[in-house]
Amino acid sequence: MNAQAASADDDGQAGAAQKADAGAWLAVAAGTIGSFMATLDISIVNAALPTIQGEVGASGTEGTWISTAYLVSEIVMIPLTGWFVRTLGLRNFLLICASFFTLFSVLCGLSSSLPMMIVGRIGQGFAGGALIPTALTIVATRLPPAQQTMGTALFGMTVIMGPVIGPLLGGWLTENVSWHYAFFLNVPVCAGLLALLLLGLHHEKAHWAGLLDADWLGIFGLAAGLGGLTVVLEEGQRERWFESEFIIILSLVAAVGFAALLLAQVVSREPVIQLKVLRNRSFGAVFLMMLAVGMILFGVMYMIPQFLAMVSGYNTEQSGYVLLLQGLPTVFLMPLMPKLLEIVDVRALVIGGLLCFGIACFINMDLTSQSVGTTFVASQLLQGVGLALAMMSLNQAAISSVPTELAGDASGLFNAARNLGGSIGLAMISTFQDRRLTYHTEVLGSATTANSPMGQDYLRQIAGALRGSGGDTAMQAMGAFAQQVQLQALVMTYNDLFWIFGVVVACAIPLAFLLKPLPKGAHIAMH
Template sequence: MNKAPLKPLQGAQLGWITLALALATFMQVLDSTIANVAIPTISGDLGSSLSQGTWVITSFGVANAISIPLTGWFAKRVGEVRLFMASITLFVVASWLCGMSHSLEMLIFSRVIQGLVAGPIMPLSQSLLLNNYPPLKRSMALALWSMTVTVAPIFGPILGGWISDNYHWGWIFYINVPVGIAVVIITWGILKDRETPTEIRPIDTVGLVLLVVGIGCFQMLLDRGKELDWFHSTEIIVLSVIAVVAITFLIIWELTDDHPIVDLSLFKSRNFTIGCLCISLAFMLYIGSIVLQPQLLQVVYGYTATWAGLAAAPIGLIPLLLAPIIGKYGPKIDLRRLVTFSFIVYAGCFYWRAYTFEPAMDFAAVAWPQFVQGFAIACFFMPLTTITLSDVESSKIAAASSLSNFLRTLAGSVGTSITTTSWTQREALHHTRLTEAINPYNPLSQHTYESMGKMGMSPGQISAYLNNQITNQGLIISANEIFWLFGGIFLLLLVFVWFAKPPFIIGGGAAHRSAEH
């Protein structure tokens, strides 16, 4: 049934709903990274191996990747407010079950439930925020929402490491309970009478099955690929074939079905397509770097998980300060200029790291590029999200938000897999080349063995020490190569964003089309 559009929220109600929806997003994004550093602790406590423990991460990622693109269809069927309330409530219950799990099987089952119900949280928090904000303040809403998306992945490992070091790992999940309850109380109190129009749509059973199989297999091969040595594994080959076949048929089916479970017609909108491309590729590189850097600091430089997280934390300072300013003044300038500035700063920071990451690097050399990159983060999500949704009709914002968030989330998984795999493969290559220099015919090599032998070290100990140093050198060199590559890709992305067509007004799709005709 269709209802007349409600007036935007004002005053205290607007402030409270902004806080509640931002907390919901922060909680959901945080939960995708908070368990990563606690896997050794969880595995040891539940009596499982590390490889089995990684299913705590994989199970959440697979379930979440499947449920995000379904958000638009379910929101039309039951209403955005009801679906959001149900998702948050079930997320709290699943978090409680995760915390009280006494076996790995129970924890993985609870994480699957948690991932499935978490899917709608981020796209609906974005959609509800935009639909209840005055049009002139939507950029401010997006800026505040975007800040939580970028800061949460940084704080996840810090908080996860601190909790697992000082308390029972269950508190990684228990902290969602009071936050989720607060979100439910605030959101329901303000939005219970502001439900979006619903319509009864037939279930696209074929599309649903193809989506679950295709995206599920693709996410699993991303999560398991490195561990199983990618296409040297029969399991990965099988997953790849199933994923390619299922996703191909899914695209064909959804383009021809009258009531698709995923609305691919959104890609007819130029700005939506360009926005999704830019935000997904940029997020892929961003997530790849925030996964790579802590590992580099812990493996090579001996940082603890907490200190590796703290070294990354300065990236969140500038967005916290600039988000309100960009939200207020951003719409007054061409958003493509903001994105261009963001990508240039991203590229500059990656080149900066490539120059400064060396064996004698101190904490400041890590923290300063992170701090400066905060300027790129602040000018990234709000402008690109606005561009993405600018030629989408208001009634399709939930569907467009869920599809763009799905592509961005999937790109993050791809970025993680590609980055970590490239890092180890390049290290192996550099290790081989550097090792070739250590031989009896190299005067420097002979001198090193003689000098260290005089210190009381045996030939075996010297070889082990040199091997460790070569490994560290290889890891640093390969990380720097990745930083160089990422910087170059950001500069290439500058070209694509200028294909977007102004004006950039969220929910203005219908107006654009009527103006064109």
């Protein structure tokens, strides 16, 4: 009888453990909102960047630091988050980060000079970088295994939808209200976030002594290595790469940083991040594929608005609606992903997602000077399917490939790979766009000179259309001829860029065969 009673009690406790209380869901809501705001602020400012540059007195080159400052500080913070959580406690750390994210958002919104804006963006990046991986920590620690699938689906949508909605929201605010509200928008949201954190997370005692015993060599190495590398990738083309003393110095800083990080793996009792997870065949493959996914996610989201602005004459708000298309399949597929991961081999899902990415890129290789937003509908929807399939599948493959005690390190590296991939992708675009544009302009210019029969016919057509407009029609026709050559060269350059990104994805697909199948009957969760 006692045994039966004990068994009944155990069953009752097990049943209760399968349902999270209201406080747990408040915590999950806080993590979801935090990660959404952090990812949103990567792209929301890009839409308003030309306007911001003018108001803070920055040139085009100087203005890029408004985006670069955020990306660099965020990518440095993401891998450090696990150590901060262990030292300060999850609630303490998130309350600090949410508060600083709010304060630095206000500083950005009030900025009247470039240095003031850059300081604000650096602070935003450090605080926001902590909000992304900790969202997964909340799901893993506050929800029972049976309900973690819902929490991870919510997180997956925020990570994808943040960068997608950002350009549209930033463009709309800039066109209809003011760019300042791209930052002030964070204030009421973060106020709600702070309330949810206080209600949903338990207080944990901070281990302040951990600051003294920390792996400071590794922390320095991580900051210098990732920070230096990201700046080199972001600014390399503008500075003409290694023709610039600035890029050479930063490259040396990054090299020293990574060397210090590797040394810390040997000499530190508890390294700030365990790089040994990269030696795991399955996780190493995930890391490389996530670099490719980051390249596509951020690279394509940069190329399409640029093409629509320069070729089709779209404003930022109109381009934002085109980018929003890729979020539609994500919204529908993300809730289904936990079930798909249970019944379909994770390798098949990853390959399917990468194939969608590659096909989407190759579809965009037939752009013309007449292409408009509707041209990108099919590719954007296909990329949305790819994001839903690949992102969550890769995350789950990453976590299942490492021991539980290394899940935090794996999560940090996984999220850092996404952002680092984005920086690599943008660096590739900047470099190849410059070189391929020069190449196509020279080829078209030599093939269709004003002295060739085709060039003469075209000039006569333009001159006829301009007759009666006043001025020197011959000179106007020559100017229009040169503009048309430049426009066609630009379109051909974008076709080349989409081909390059499609090839990158194709090269990443074989890595999926290195993944391990998920354990049968295992609960799907991301940490």
